[in-house]
Amino acid sequence: MRLFDCDHCGQSVHFDNRQCVRCGYRLGFVPDRLAMFSLEPAMEPNWHLVVEPARSVRFCANAALDICNWMVDADDVQELCIACRHNRLVPNVDTPDGVNRWRRIDQAQRHLFYSLLRLRLPHPDRKQDPVGGLVFDFLEDKVNSMGMVEPAMTGHEEGLIAIRAAEADDVTREMARMSMHEPYRTLLGHFRHETGHFVWNKLVRNRDDFDGFRAIFGDEREDYDTALQRHYESGPRQNWQTSFISAYASSHPWEDFAECFAHYLHIVDTLETARSFGLAVDPRGHEEMASEVDFDPYRANNAEQLVSAWVPLSVAVNSIQRSMGQPDFYPFVLSPPVVEKLEYLHRLIQAAGRESEARAA
Numbered sequence: 001m002r003l004f005d006c007d008h009c010g011q012s013v014h015f016d017n018r019q020c021v022r023c024g025y026r027l028g029f030v031p032d033r034l035a036m037f038s039l040e041p042a043m044e045p046n047w048h049l050v051v052e053p054a055r056s057v058r059f060c061a062n063a064a065l066d067i068c069n070w071m072v073d074a075d076d077v078q079e080l081c082i083a084c085r086h087n088r089l090v091p092n093v094d095t096p097d098g099v100n101r102w103r104r105i106d107q108a109q110r111h112l113f114y115s116l117l118r119l120r121l122p123h124p125d126r127k128q129d130p131v132g133g134l135v136f137d138f139l140e141d142k143v144n145s146m147g148m149v150e151p152a153m154t155g156h157e158e159g160l161i162a163i164r165a166a167e168a169d170d171v172t173r174e175m176a177r178m179s180m181h182e183p184y185r186t187l188l189g190h191f192r193h194e195t196g197h198f199v200w201n202k203l204v205r206n207r208d209d210f211d212g213f214r215a216i217f218g219d220e221r222e223d224y225d226t227a228l229q230r231h232y233e234s235g236p237r238q239n240w241q242t243s244f245i246s247a248y249a250s251s252h253p254w255e256d257f258a259e260c261f262a263h264y265l266h267i268v269d270t271l272e273t274a275r276s277f278g279l280a281v282d283p284r285g286h287e288e289m290a291s292e293v294d295f296d297p298y299r300a301n302n303a304e305q306l307v308s309a310w311v312p313l314s315v316a317v318n319s320i321q322r323s324m325g326q327p328d329f330y331p332f333v334l335s336p337p338v339v340e341k342l343e344y345l346h347r348l349i350q351a352a353g354r355e356s357e358a359r360a361a
């Protein structure tokens, strides 16, 4: 994620800001420009003007509850922005807690969409692709007749992504993280992982492009339910660390792909943040660990370039975290087989991006 600036006064502003702290202008994110804009008043109620080039816009309908800060064109028939229009079931907003949960979920979702737009990955909604389009359900937990909480399940099926809304609560998510023995669990991580399954459908399965995939990730025809059952009952594969990014990735090739897709986005997007802040590391006496992000990570040449910049940077930030008594920010090891998987993903994603660019031209 890059750092933005207020186009009215030049102040640095962040992706999720609603208002400029210096000039006080209301801010909105214009998705097709991938940038934040200060909003000038317009003649029509609820319309706003952005300058350079001048354009009338209005807020996504979810801005009414301060859930979203993205804009749509003023004359667009859609009420919701390009991210929110993918939602089917949204969290209960009867309570302030419910609104806050949705706000955190929506923030992570827009962050995901920022990356999808930057990479120009396909993201049809259900109107454009009624069977396999990308749609989200944010599910509330149920309480059964015994008064026990039945947690909603996070998962993916044919473009439908379910996210357990309660995971927006830190305590609930942390309990889930500990019970699953995971080193890392975030809303953004869920969005990135589940979208990985959707991307596999679109870019591998629907194109009948299995050979390259199987050569790297193995044969996904292995029964999925049996594989997951084995994973949960007998634990992960022995020595999974040597060829998988996480224990869960070792459960089935689909999960391996989704995990690697999530990590591809983690790395690319976080490197973009590092680049926009000019972060570079040059450890004294350990010059072999120097790193500077002097390229656009969203348009990297290959995964090797990303990983070479990422490893020294993540080691440095992990060390800073430890000095504050905090857990590692990136508690993962990128073994050579994992880098090969990221290389496959890089080629797949960049090729899809070039195709959409050619279509748009």
Ligand SMILES: [Zn+2]
Residues within 6 Å of the ligand: 006, 007, 008, 009, 010, 011, 020, 021, 022, 023, 024, 025, 038
């Ligand atoms: Zn400003």
Ligand SMILES: [Zn+2]
Residues within 6 Å of the ligand: 060, 061, 062, 063, 068, 069, 070, 080, 081, 082, 083, 084, 085
């Ligand atoms: Zn929106």
Ligand SMILES: [Zn+2]
Residues within 6 Å of the ligand: 193, 194, 197, 254, 255, 258
């Ligand atoms: Zn998965």
